[in-house]
Amino acid sequence: MALSVSGLSYAYGYKQALTDVGFDVATGQFAALLGPNGAGKSTLFALLTRLFATQAGTAVIAGHDVNAAPLNALAQLGVVFQQSTLDLDLTVQQNLRYFAALHGLSGQDVDARISAALGRLDMAERANEKVRGLNGGHRRRTEIARALLHEPKVLLLDEPTVGLDAPTRAALVEYVHGLCSEMGVTVLWTTHLTDEVWDDDQVILLHRGRVLADGRCGELRGMRPLAEYFAEMTERPA
Amino acid sequence: MTARHLWIVMRAIVLREALRFVHQRERFVAALVRPLVWLLxxxxxxxxxLGLSITPPYQTYITYETYIVPGLCGMILLFNGMQSSLSLVYDREMGSMRLLLTAPVPRWWLLFCKLLGSTIISILQVYAFLLIAWVFDITxxxxxxLAALPALVLAGLMLGxxxxxxxxFIKQLENFAGVMNFVIFPMFFLSSALYPLWKMAESSELLHxxxxxxxxxxxxxxxxxxxYLDFNAMALLWTALATLAFMALALWGYDPARGMMTRKR
Known part of the structure; x- marks a missing residue:
């Protein structure tokens, strides 16, 4: 398993955000972490990226326990945060170099990686532009290129399509699905938008801090659209 | 984690601070104007x-301008330390702090590099200020x-x-005005930056x-x-202890177990 979470609970003071959350994602699988606002997606995300330390339970990324061996786990992890984390006054290239350095990469190898990563996302010609001048879609692509620079085994994306127009959104969803099938990257994609999830994807339905369902999208939804299934599951009285 | 990796990270963080600073020229001007207004x-x-008597490290009578130059160097470091604190809170709200803290590098090293970067920038400003003072014949x-460099580094690290x-500990950017009122001003005015301590003792023992x-x-x-090519062991001891204490506090503040990073509800 590339990503394995078990018995994860987290509370902000008295407010329980996650309760006994557990799921596994196989290598090369696209997993959608689906849940309405306030379901606990962001908390789970913060725990997986070690912004928070776990209080109970474990999270294992590519064989490394996030709590016991955080640096090894983080080295295998690519992250795209919901909020943009680019430096607006630096160029695309400078942003990517900075990130590469944080992962211990430097020298000519880095520039080759950067042009390859930007090329894959059709961003090569924008390498020397300042991020401030880029539109939302290009910024997102820059962030995805950045998250893949160190060739992580697992890629986490927290609502990466927020604020993008429909064609850009669709292209991004398709690209990231391609990363799983072509490059064997394991993806955990959090969203509340059901049209971003394909039938072969794994769906982990999170609601009020608990996993309500975990399975292949096509099987879970049956003959209904996923949106209907999602609404039915999350609107049921607790 | 290799030494090379740590070095690459340090270089990148310091370079980023420097690039950022280059992009904010107004900040540089503001940082210089403040002490120059005080000085000139x-x-x-x-x-x-104000009459000043001869106290160490001075060997002759000095003008008041000469007296406050070291204090104004400290002021630059103080304001810069707070400025970088402000930009850290901003970074946190904007998310780029998350990028830094999810790097596969020990958190204490990341924070130390950040601190070092902002200290280097502050010291450049101190020297720019000393240069202008020299132009105005305050030599x-x-x-x-040169001898002041290690002292400036330590003082810069302490304030950073x-x-x-x-x-x-500051949850939102808006709370920053409080820091101005309750940290910067008392720290600056209740110090030997503007008046010697013996002068302070004349008016109030408590304030002294x-x-x-x-x-x-x-x-x-x-x-x-x-x-003045002199050495004050007591000052060194105090500054070093305070630096360690503030660093420990910062590390505790950024401990993931405290979970402050994305506390937004």
Whole structure:
């Protein structure tokens, strides 16, 4: 398993955000972490990226326990945060170099990686532009290129399509699905938008801090659209 | 984790701070104007009102302008420390702090590199200020400019660490005005930056004691003695201890177990 979470609970003071959350994602699988606002997606995300330390339970990324061996786990992890984390006054290239350095990469190898990563996302010609001048879609692509620079085994994306127009959104969803099938990257994609999830994807339905369902999208939804299934599951009285 | 990796990270973080600074030229100008106004306007006015006797490290009578130069160096470091604290809170709200903290590098190293980067930037500003003061004929012993460097580094680290620690406890950008009122001003005015401590003792013993306990006083004295090729062991001890204490506080503040990073509800 590339990503394995078990018995994860987290509370902000008295407010329980996650309760006994557990799921596994196989290598090369696209997993959608689906849940309405306030379901606990962001908390789970913060725990997986070690912004928070776990209080109970474990999270294992590519064989490394996030709590016991955080640096090894983080080295295998690519992250795209919901909020943009680019430096607006630096160029695309400078942003990517900075990130590469944080992962211990430097020298000519880095520039080759950067042009390859930007090329894959059709961003090569924008390498020397300042991020401030880029539109939302290009910024997102820059962030995805950045998250893949160190060739992580697992890629986490927290609502990466927020604020993008429909064609850009669709292209991004398709690209990231391609990363799983072509490059064997394991993806955990959090969203509340059901049209971003394909039938072969794994769906982990999170609601009020608990996993309500975990399975292949096509099987879970049956003959209904996923949106209907999602609404039915999350609107049921607790 | 190799030494090379740590070095690459340090270089990148310091370079980023430098690039950022280059992009904010107004910040540089503002950082210089503040102490220059004190030096060229305030000190000129005060010169007549304040009599200074000969106290170490001075060996002759000095003008008031000369007296406050080390204090104004400290002021630059103080304001910069707080400025970088402000930009850390901003970074946190904007998310780029998350990128930094999810790097596969020990958190203490990341924070230390950040601190080092902002300290280097502050020291460049101090030297720019000393250069302008020199142009206005407020000069120091030639080697003093070099001898002050280690003192400036330590003082810069101390004030930067204080800023770092504060930034982990300030929840929102809006609370920053409070820091100005309750940290910067008391720290600056209750110190030996503008008046010697013995002068303070003449008006109030209590104020004198507060000033004597203020780590900023010791940072300023450390710089003052170093600028005159003298050494103040007490000031060094105090400044070093305060640096360690503020760093420990900052590390605690940024401990993931405290979970402050994305506490938004």
């Amino acid at each position: 306007v305030f000190a000129a006015g005060f010169r007549a009102a 120091l012993p030639g080697w003093g400019y 660490a204080l800023g770092l620690a504060l930034s982990s 004691d507060i000033c004597a306990a203020n780590p900023f006083t010791h940072a300023v004295e450390l710089i003052r003695f170093a600028l």
